[in-house]
Amino acid sequence: MNTVTITVEGMTCGHCKKAVEGALSKLDGVASAEVDLNEKNVTVQFDSSKVTEEQLKSEIDDQGYDVV
Numbered sequence: 001m002n003t004v005t006i007t008v009e010g011m012t013c014g015h016c017k018k019a020v021e022g023a024l025s026k027l028d029g030v031a032s033a034e035v036d037l038n039e040k041n042v043t044v045q046f047d048s049s050k051v052t053e054e055q056l057k058s059e060i061d062d063q064g065y066d067v068v
Contacts, residue, residue, distance in 0.1 A: 001031060001045055001046070001047060002045070002046055002047070002048045002053075003043065003044070003045050003046075004043070004044055004046070004053055004056070005041050005042070005043045005044075006041060006042050006043075006044065006053075006056065006057060006060065006067060007040060007041045007067070007068040008020065008035075008040060008041060008042055008060055008065045008066065008067055008068065009040060009065065009066040009068055010064070010065040010066050011035060011037055011040065011065055012037065013037070016035070016037070016065070017035040017037060019063050020033070020035050020042055020060055020063055020065060021033045021034065021035055021042070023059050023060070023062070023063050024042065024044055024056060024059055024060070027046075027051050027055065027056070027059060028050050028051060029046050029047040029048075029049070029050025029051035030044060030045070030046045030047075030051060030056070031045040031046060031047070032044070032045045033045075042060070044056055
């Protein structure tokens with residue numbers, strides 16, 4: 001299991017948090033996704049044999065947020 005913290009711009013509220021965590025959690029191989037609005041990041045635990053860090057970033061981008 002790998003863990004990565006991704007900096008994300010544009011998340012400002014509970015809806016943003018729920019949207020990003022929900023989208024990432026639906027990906028096969030993601031064990032958990034936890035957004036920290038104050039730090040402007042999301043920490044994701046994932047199985048790198050099922051999903052890549054690039055796929056995680058793409059999913060965040062697809063939700064309308066900017067991966068830094």
